[in-house]
Amino acid sequence: MDPEITDTDQDEPVRRGITRKNLLKAALVAAPIPLLIGGVPALARAQRSNSGRLAPTPFCHDGDEPTIDQTEGPYFKPDSPLRTVLADASTPGVPLSVSGYVFGRSCQPLPNVLLDFWQANDNGEYDNDGYTFRGHQFTNAQGAYTLTTVVPGLYPGRTRHLHMKVQAPNQGILTTQTYFPGEPRNNTDTIFDPRLLMTVRQVGNGREASFDFVLDVTGVPPTKPPTDPPTDPPTGTWRVGTNYPPGSTATYGGQNYRCLQGHTAQPGWEPPNVPALWQRA
Numbered sequence: 001m002d003p004e005i006t007d008t009d010q011d012e013p014v015r016r017g018i019t020r021k022n023l024l025k026a027a028l029v030a031a032p033i034p035l036l037i038g039g040v041p042a043l044a045r046a047q048r049s050n051s052g053r054l055a056p057t058p059f060c061h062d063g064d065e066p067t068i069d070q071t072e073g074p075y076f077k078p079d080s081p082l083r084t085v086l087a088d089a090s091t092p093g094v095p096l097s098v099s100g101y102v103f104g105r106s107c108q109p110l111p112n113v114l115l116d117f118w119q120a121n122d123n124g125e126y127d128n129d130g131y132t133f134r135g136h137q138f139t140n141a142q143g144a145y146t147l148t149t150v151v152p153g154l155y156p157g158r159t160r161h162l163h164m165k166v167q168a169p170n171q172g173i174l175t176t177q178t179y180f181p182g183e184p185r186n187n188t189d190t191i192f193d194p195r196l197l198m199t200v201r202q203v204g205n206g207r208e209a210s211f212d213f214v215l216d217v218t219g220v221p222p223t224k225p226p227t228d229p230p231t232d233p234p235t236g237t238w239r240v241g242t243n244y245p246p247g248s249t250a251t252y253g254g255q256n257y258r259c260l261q262g263h264t265a266q267p268g269w270e271p272p273n274v275p276a277l278w279q280r281a
Helices: 020-027
Strands: 004-006 013-015 097-101 114-118 134-138 146-149 161-167 173-179 199-203 207-212 249-252 257-261 277-281
Touching: 114 146, 134 146
Parallel strands: 097 207
Antiparallel strands: 004 013, 097 146, 114 134, 114 161, 161 173, 199 207, 249 257, 257 277
């Protein structure tokens, strides 16, 4: 019998069959990042919009449709710090934790995927001078990520949302946003798309959310970070295993590059392949 999953925003239960993603979820139970949200597999979300059930994009059904793009907006900044925690107990706002996975179109979890998050604070304001509520991270070997922050505030014309850029090694960049169910402004925000609703539940004085990204990637990147530099390094000064802080420079293939986001270089992240990390100088 199919499991019954109750929408956190609706009383009517929605039934979902067993999918490859759910089976994969069960196989990853031993992963270090929690896989269950409220006792329900995070991959088996059942949010609905007022107009009906969601399309299968976030679920990685057999069609494996990629997560949709959305506008970057005016507040993106490069050079965000490497971190998974954007807020602590002293930060004003409702505590929010977000977790999930990044999958390819073949329903394989993707390790070493870059996720760059940014959002408004509790008052609906973006930090355009510094890097408050901005940070990037990489998925672990199981393709999982986690983010600790607060629920973003409202500002004119928009509903509550999180911004992110997602990029698998040596692949293109997905720029998109995720949303909260049950928000009154979801119905009036012209950018809002129900396919990007997170699963959210109340936990104490905070909220737990989950969302799984599906990238238009057919292969699987390397599952382990490098431990040693390659025997035959590429032409130039760029090297696997080197820690590059923001603003540092390297050469590769006769070109000069400036580091946009601090990271430790890995195979597949050569400067011409990852514009989210490197910019030609």
